[in-house]
Amino acid sequence: MTTDDAPVRSDLDGHLGFLLRLAQVDAFGRFLTRAAMSQGQLTEATLLHLLRLNPGIRQGVLARHLRIKRAHMTKIVQGLDGRRLVDLAIPAEDRRSVTLTLTPTGEAALDALWPRVLRGEAEVPQGLTPEESELLRRLLQKLMTPPGARDQAQDDGHEP
Amino acid sequence: MTTDDAPVRSDLDGHLGFLLRLAQVDAFGRFLTRAAMSQGQLTEATLLHLLRLNPGIRQGVLARHLRIKRAHMTKIVQGLDGRRLVDLAIPAEDRRSVTLTLTPTGEAALDALWPRVLRGEAEVPQGLTPEESELLRRLLQKLMTPPGARDQAQDDGHEP
DNA sequence: TATTGTTATACTCTATAACTATA
DNA sequence: TATAGTTATAGAGTATAACAATA
Numbered sequence: 001m002t003t004d005d006a007p008v009r010s011d012l013d014g015h016l017g018f019l020l021r022l023a024q025v026d027a028f029g030r031f032l033t034r035a036a037m038s039q040g041q042l043t044e045a046t047l048l049h050l051l052r053l054n055p056g057i058r059q060g061v062l063a064r065h066l067r068i069k070r071a072h073m074t075k076i077v078q079g080l081d082g083r084r085l086v087d088l089a090i091p092a093e094d095r096r097s098v099t100l101t102l103t104p105t106g107e108a109a110l111d112a113l114w115p116r117v118l119r120g121e122a123e124v125p126q127g128l129t130p131e132e133s134e135l136l137r138r139l140l141q142k143l144m145t146p147p148g149a150r151d152q153a154q155d156d157g158h159e160p
Numbered sequence: 161m162t163t164d165d166a167p168v169r170s171d172l173d174g175h176l177g178f179l180l181r182l183a184q185v186d187a188f189g190r191f192l193t194r195a196a197m198s199q200g201q202l203t204e205a206t207l208l209h210l211l212r213l214n215p216g217i218r219q220g221v222l223a224r225h226l227r228i229k230r231a232h233m234t235k236i237v238q239g240l241d242g243r244r245l246v247d248l249a250i251p252a253e254d255r256r257s258v259t260l261t262l263t264p265t266g267e268a269a270l271d272a273l274w275p276r277v278l279r280g281e282a283e284v285p286q287g288l289t290p291e292e293s294e295l296l297r298r299l300l301q302k303l304m305t306p307p308g309a310r311d312q313a314q315d316d317g318h319e320p
Numbered sequence: 321t322a323t324t325g326t327t328a329t330a331c332t333c334t335a336t337a338a339c340t341a342t343a
Numbered sequence: 344t345a346t347a348g349t350t351a352t353a354g355a356g357t358a359t360a361a362c363a364a365t366a
Contacts, residue, residue: 008225009213017284023300024184025227053169065168096324124177136299140183256342256347
């Protein structure tokens with residue numbers, strides 16, 4: 001009954017990029033199964049969580065932080081706004097931008113979702129000791145491009 | 161000119177799942193930029209590479225190995241077949257299955273693509289020493305669900 | 321001129337489910 | 344009954360590019 005599969009000759013796990021991707025897909029699947037939520041719900045929960053920590057943050061700042069494209073962020077925010085989970089405001093200092101704040105409804109939605117996120121999260125370090133898990137965290141953080149060095153590759157690149 | 165961004169209060173990098181995802185997206189972007197290829201080309205190159213290592217492999221086995229859904233794999237294979245990069249065959253032992261083999265055209269395509277993949281791959285361990293990179297590889301491998309333990313969560317779940 | 325956000329399009333990948341043909 | 348692959352549809356995310364309002 002187990003799909004044990006013929007062995008596959010592969011050198012891909014010798015490549016950090018492939019391995020990183022496979023491990024992420026693998027862990028992500030475990031996460032969502034355990035949390036019993038869809039990818040969309042997770043994105044939403046994450047956004048609400050960060051809004052609680054950063055009330056009044058600009059949506060573009062949030063997008064860059066989460067590596068979400070601006071165009072996509074617009075649609076996500078429209079969805080949250082349509083369900084009255086966030087309040088939008090246009091700050092006087094820069095009237096091009098949009099700032100976001102949780103509504104009480106948004107707070108409640110977050111309170112309902114976040115425990116499931118934590119449950120899914122607990123499933124991720126499967127097979128690792130706490131020490132290994134911590135070490136992995138440190139290495140991944142070191143792998144990430146520091147904010148500030150990250151600009152052009154992220155969005156746009158206009159040439160009219 | 162650098163989008164240096166207001167700092168974002170966040171505890172997400174304390175969660176291995178989030179961090180894994182962000183690091184993967186980050187590294188993947190660097191990979192694709194350096195390799196100068198699209199995500200689709202990378203998927204294709206990876207498939208062709210594994211076909212060279214495993215001539216005559218069944219497409220479903222390949223799909224599970226790469227965490228690609230069966231339905232999606234069908235479309236990818238149709239694309240490769242349409243461009244004559246692979247040959248499809250139905251083995252007598254199990255006439256439900258489809259086995260794949262590289263054509264000479266497929267070999268040539270792989271030879272053209274693979275060096276770019278390696279160039280992208282070299283960009284991934286940015287900021288890590290070779291020792292840290294190797295350690296990260298070992299931890300990620302340990303994090304992955306071993307083949308054999310991975311079945312139901314991967315596909316289907318029928319209840320007619 | 322550059323930046324913030326919006327709109328729109330196309331493509332990739334995921335998630336399901338129903339279907340066929342084999343086993 | 345279960346498995347391998349196919350088809351079809353919906354949702355999520357990416358990649359682009361053009362646009363308006365503002366800086």
